[in-house]
Amino acid sequence: MISIQNLTVAYGDHNVLNNISIGFQKGIIHGIVGLNGAGKTTFFNVLAKSLRPANGLLKLDDHLLAINDTAYLETVNYFYSNITGCEYLKIFKQTNPDFNLDVLQDYFKLPLNDLVENYSTGMKKKLALLSVLKQDKPVFILDEPFNGLDLEANKVLEIIITTLKQKARTVFISSHILEPLLTTCDQIHLLENGVFVKTFEKGDYGKIDDALFGKLKSQAKQAISNAL
Amino acid sequence: MQRELNGLGLYLLLIIPLTGFLIFVCFKIFERGESAPALMAALVCLCSLLQYYRTDKLFVYKHIDFPHLQMFAEYAAFTFPFSISCLITKSWYWYPVLLAFLICIPLFTFNKQQRVILKNLSAIISPSNVEWLSGTRKHFIPITVLYTLALAFCWFNVLPLFFLWFLTVLATSFFIECESLPIIREGGRSPANLLLHKAKVASIYILVLYSPILVVNTICNMEFLVVNLLFIPAQLSILYFAICLKYSGYKPNAYQSGNNIPLAIVSMGSALPYLLPIPIILSFFYFYKAENNLKKYLND
Numbered sequence: 001m002i003s004i005q006n007l008t009v010a011y012g013d014h015n016v017l018n019n020i021s022i023g024f025q026k027g028i029i030h031g032i033v034g035l036n037g038a039g040k041t042t043f044f045n046v047l048a049k050s051l052r053p054a055n056g057l058l059k060l061d062d063h064l065l066a067i068n069d070t071a072y073l074e075t076v077n078y079f080y081s082n083i084t085g086c087e088y089l090k091i092f093k094q095t096n097p098d099f100n101l102d103v104l105q106d107y108f109k110l111p112l113n114d115l116v117e118n119y120s121t122g123m124k125k126k127l128a129l130l131s132v133l134k135q136d137k138p139v140f141i142l143d144e145p146f147n148g149l150d151l152e153a154n155k156v157l158e159i160i161i162t163t164l165k166q167k168a169r170t171v172f173i174s175s176h177i178l179e180p181l182l183t184t185c186d187q188i189h190l191l192e193n194g195v196f197v198k199t200f201e202k203g204d205y206g207k208i209d210d211a212l213f214g215k216l217k218s219q220a221k222q223a224i225s226n227a228l
Numbered sequence: 229m230q231r232e233l234n235g236l237g238l239y240l241l242l243i244i245p246l247t248g249f250l251i252f253v254c255f256k257i258f259e260r261g262e263s264a265p266a267l268m269a270a271l272v273c274l275c276s277l278l279q280y281y282r283t284d285k286l287f288v289y290k291h292i293d294f295p296h297l298q299m300f301a302e303y304a305a306f307t308f309p310f311s312i313s314c315l316i317t318k319s320w321y322w323y324p325v326l327l328a329f330l331i332c333i334p335l336f337t338f339n340k341q342q343r344v345i346l347k348n349l350s351a352i353i354s355p356s357n358v359e360w361l362s363g364t365r366k367h368f369i370p371i372t373v374l375y376t377l378a379l380a381f382c383w384f385n386v387l388p389l390f391f392l393w394f395l396t397v398l399a400t401s402f403f404i405e406c407e408s409l410p411i412i413r414e415g416g417r418s419p420a421n422l423l424l425h426k427a428k429v430a431s432i433y434i435l436v437l438y439s440p441i442l443v444v445n446t447i448c449n450m451e452f453l454v455v456n457l458l459f460i461p462a463q464l465s466i467l468y469f470a471i472c473l474k475y476s477g478y479k480p481n482a483y484q485s486g487n488n489i490p491l492a493i494v495s496m497g498s499a500l501p502y503l504l505p506i507p508i509i510l511s512f513f514y515f516y517k518a519e520n521n522l523k524k525y526l527n528d
Contacts, residue, residue, distance in 0.1 A: 022285040050525075080358045081362055081366065083358060083362050087350045091411055113347065132410075
């Protein structure tokens with residue numbers, strides 16, 4: 001179990017994550033959804049220990065969640081200048097014994113001998129994903145992993161995420177598009193104003209759209225019809 | 229413009245007098261007349277190269293109003309100090325010819341893909357020493373020129389030391405770019421260990437590169453034995469300072485162009501023997517600052 005107790009993150013006076021206490025089941029895929037500014041990336045940054053919370057405890061089973069427990073794919077991927085994709089991957093020690101770059105390359109088709117500066121957004125995402133997959137960590141945090149990927153790569157990513165689950169890894173994913181989360185996640189958690197307000201099991205996924213956009217739809221419908 | 233000037237750092241001290249000198253040389257060429265077309269051709273070629281290599285072309289063409297005119301104005305402004313003096317000489321008619329060529333350059337919208345220089349560099353420099361790998365590739369030409377000059381003049385008394393010092397100054401610029409969090413966390417080092425590891429890597433590269441030149445220089449100039457013995461620690465102190473300065477203000481993915489100024493001052497200071505303690509003292513001071521800053525990112 002990944003348990004979070006009284007987690008609060010604030011930027012100045014504004015609490016982005018507001019006294020969150022929640023438990024996440026291990027070995028399954030968790031989707032995190034929320035409107036813009038709900039605190040998804042902040043939550044991931046705290047999980048990955050990129051950001052220190054003002055308050056709160058994060059535990060993996062009986063010990064405090066450590067940097068080494070998580071592999072984090074950020075929304076925007078940054079690479080050092082003047083290095084090739086291949087060199088970038090070599091920076092990371094392979095701790096996942098099953099990681100086979102050649103097999104993954106058949107699907108990703110990255111120009112690994114080119115400078116990363118020449119890569120498109122999708123290629124950069126794939127490269128960052130490869131570096132994450134090279135590591136054997138109990139928790140994988142993927143912030144907007146489907147962004148910038150083509151249809152084929154999207155499907156490959158879904159297969160990768162499912163495989164991670166089969167290997168008993170816990171995966172956290174966020175996405176602007178609900179569709180890939182509905183097909184891959186075992187549970188989807190709705191984050192609203194820095195608080196997890198609801199967890200949806202597979203059977204309840206039909207209710208997510210209303211829970212997420214219900215308020216927006218009712219307000220926007222009238223406003224837009226008046227505006228157009 | 230200001231960002232570009234900040235990025236130049238120590239080079240600015242060389243560039244300003246050099247530009248003044250070039251303007252004077254250009255005037256003399258226009259005055260004589262016969263080489264004026266060659267000079268104008270050189271300016272056109274230079275602007276064409278700039279057009280070829282500039283990375284903001286797509287953005288300018290897509291988002292700026294009248295992009296061709298905008299680019300022409302930039303090239304006209306760039307060539308202005310070197311070309312305007314022809315108007316007061318007998319070669320005055322070359323100025324409108326230059327402008328006519330410059331107006332055509334933005335019509336070439338060719339886009340360049342950055343090529344990989346030294347594809348197998350990672351066989352020599354480990355990718356985990358990412359600053360050295362990236363920096364060597366980025367500054368490959370000046371590094372090669374400076375090192376070749378140092379090698380060529382290694383028998384000469386002070387000259388190779390000057391080239392090597394300049395090489396060290398260039399190496400400090402490798403530590404301007406901050407790596408991402410996954411890179412810095414790779415290896416699971418503690419803040420102090422990470423800093424010491426970076427210092428160790430810098431020491432190895434400097435020793436391997438500089439020792440042969442200094443040995444030959446010492447053999448040829450025995451009176452420089454003490455100077456040559458002190459030279460490597462002096463260079464290392466500049467690099468240690470650069471490393472500690474970078475990590476004292478480390479933020480994932482940041483570009484610390486503001487560090488150019490303290491680096492330039494310390495580098496200049498290290499060239500003067502009585503100012504040598506400055507980089508050493510500053511390295512110690514910034515080591516603790518860097519260690520504290522890195523705790524935010526590396527400690528659980």
